[in-house]
Amino acid sequence: MKDIPSPTKKRLILLERLLSDFKEERITSQKIQELTGWTSAVVRRDFYLLELKCGSSNGYNVQSLRESIKNALNLSGRKTPCCLVGLNRIGQMLLDGGGLDGSGFFLTAGFDSSVNRTEVLKSSFPLHSTVMLETIIRAESVKYAVLAVDDSEAQKMTDRLVAAGIKGIVNYTSRMLSVPDGVTVENVCLLTALESLAAGRE
Amino acid sequence: MKDIPSPTKKRLILLERLLSDFKEERITSQKIQELTGWTSAVVRRDFYLLELKCGSSNGYNVQSLRESIKNALNLSGRKTPCCLVGLNRIGQMLLDGGGLDGSGFFLTAGFDSSVNRTEVLKSSFPLHSTVMLETIIRAESVKYAVLAVDDSEAQKMTDRLVAAGIKGIVNYTSRMLSVPDGVTVENVCLLTALESLAAGRE
């Protein structure tokens, strides 16, 4: 399981999810090509990179394939806690945790600087003032954060998260975040996505 | 302006936004490295690919730089219409169009299969039954769609969008979308983003 290039990882993650509701017992790289748009060659190469023993000359067994992918990427195992920072419109969307059902993640805490929000909003996990941010993140060893604060607070809050030990941030703001080595950011922003689409044939 | 590789395009889009609230008059590639985490060499190479005349030996003029980027990527010019498909929790988040303020895009129509939603929800742009999808997309020559329907409808709706002439889809569902050549999908999914983070140092 040495090191899997990041495009391969992303494809495998998506593929695992696709397979999770694929009804037949076996699947070929050709069929995966139809479903995903990736060439069958990429798919086979991806599988080659994990040391995969479940393929034979008439395709792959879907269940074994899922298992292999999941443990190559450590997608199985214990549920990973994440925290939600910022409870404005975007943050509120995630309050019932629905978006993470059936995944390897769960939301363990939400933070907002407005007591109004932390007191009033209903949630399946505790909401706290941002004053508590460092304490709780350290106490629960949370490593991942979903950042949904106003743009103007984005970098300030990022610095606090990093200082508190966060290793990965999903960024819903439209700002770029500056983080030190060892911390990763995934940008999830409608505007950026639209601009990427529009800036010509991807 | 021949053809700019897509990693470069994405960086430039992000950089343009970052520069839009950078207060000083000039900026060096080194400073951009600090702010973004990209190496100064990548940054200079990116600028080299647009034919950029605004750099000199003590950095770049921020305003000229923004202008050059904007017109190299056609980020200026007329506002581009987009439609929103699916008005559940995620879709509703976008109803007031706030996420696109100040950008080159605007939402021109929203669709949902539930009359309940299209009638009751308040919005700054018209909401329609999905029955009207093809008609309106064609009539207004909409080329981009934001897909926020339930996972189970994702592929079916994608097929309709593609048939109606949509060329780019921002996918908020957690399913992979299968689209023909010439149509581009950008995935914007919390779960996928978290999994990418967790699947090891990006």
Place this chain on the structure above:
DNA sequence: ATTTGTGAACAGTTTCACAGCG
């Protein structure tokens, strides 16, 4: 006969390193 596994060629992107400009 189909479909996988895989070395080898290829393409795209990043990094290096340094000459040249202000």
Place this chain on the structure above:
DNA sequence: CGCTGTGAAACTGTTCACAAAT
């Protein structure tokens, strides 16, 4: 001198093409 512009080298990922497996 510090910083850009830019060939050339290094690297990463994708495509090709075909031998091996069933």
